[in-house]
Amino acid sequence: MTGMDDRLDEAGDWLVRLQSDALSEEDALAFDAWLAASPENGRAYDAVVAASHEIDANRMALRLALSAQRTRNPIVSRRRLFWGGGLAAAAIAASAAIVVLPAGVQTYATAPGERQRIQLADGSSLELNGATRLSARMTGKMRRIELEVGEASFDVAHDANRPFLVDTGDSAVRVVGTQFNVRRRGGRVAVAVARGEVEVGPDGGGLRQHYRLRPGQRLDHAEGATDARITSDAAQAAFGWRAGRLIYRNATLGEVVEDLNAQFARPMRVADPRLAAVRVSGVLVLDDQQAVIRRLALLTPIEAKEESSGVLLQRAP
Structure with a gap:
């Protein structure tokens, strides 16, 4: 087993311990010491967290498909579930659990401590963190989100003819299809990418240039500032609130x-x-x-x- 394999195993153990209800103060201190021991430990932990998010998403889709299919036909075979309509069943079940936004402008807000999942008409999904307010406009030519304040995670359906824009004041995030997180609080904006690529650039002022972010990268800038800072291997921490x-x-x-x-x-x-x-x-x-x-x-x-x-x-x- 390689050194990186060992680190990934350790990171997996830490993820399990951190998700336990029995997490102690000693555990938290020990985890901090492990992170501080080597930058490679942090990168391994980020990789494990990213993998766990993918597993959770797949597990949820499977649960939704099974639940919907049992409701419609309790004796249907598992083979038929996966090959003869599982995707449709999952979509039916998901529509009952997630707010679906129609075309036009919709405004959504969460209180502190509240979260909300939203599914847009184009198939993209959003998850709002607490104390967040945003509006969504979906038309045949554009997909546009205005993040007034707060934080949201986006999983954008691919549509090359309709770029997906997130306005954050004097800058904007532009994507075609990807998974990313945007935070706007206290006069600062942060964009982190988990999958695909995004472009962050000026929108009526502020930034002087466009920045392209790839998976694992995070961009931070103050509203009104002309420059931004990009860091690598820091993006997954931005998605931690979802877990x-x-x-x-x-x-x-x-x-x-x-x-x-x-x-x-x-x-x-x-x-x-x-x-x-x-x-x-x-x-x-x-x-x-x-x-x-x-x-x-x-x-x-x-x-x-x-x-x-x-x-x-x-x-x-």
Whole structure:
């Protein structure tokens, strides 16, 4: 077995442990130490997370197909299910579980802690993170999403004649068919690609040039800025929220709290700018808010103070 094989095995073990309800504070600290030991560990973990997303998607499609076919004909053979209409059954089942957007303009919003899956008329699908608002316009000539605030993951159906655009203020993401994530919060935009390619460029101002992103790459820029930063092997962390995990590598505490405020109804704030600038690396499991704060306190020098308006994070003595 090669060194990379060993790392992938270790990464798989960590993924299982991190998804366990019995995850302990010691486990979280040990995972952080494993990530810090080598950049290759982080790349292996990203690869395992990406593979798990594909497996989950295939498993869900199979479950939908089986459920729909049993409803229509309980004694149908499995062979007929897969070769004689399984795709149609899956589509019927999926339409009952996912909001389907008709042509025209539709606006969707989620509250903190809420998520929503949307299926567009062209077959593309979206998943909205908490505290997100966007609108979708679907016509015979264009597919356009305006992300006003928040974060969404996109799985775009291929259509070379109708490019898919995501407006994020003064920049836009342009694709034909791919899987990617877009985040717009606090005056910053981040685009991460899991499959296919996307192009990010100016849309009435801001960026001076167009950037092409490939799988595994992530682009970050401030709204109004003329330049953007691209990083590699960092994209999969952007999809962690879909699995109930927030994954950070050298993020600021302020950025982490901004993300957490999209997950919980009770808002959190950092006491002072110096504390907000403290760097954070690690994984936060999104279960109970108090449990998340306790895990965050293991990664940063904070303590939480309950206020009538929410939770204040201040520097621990």
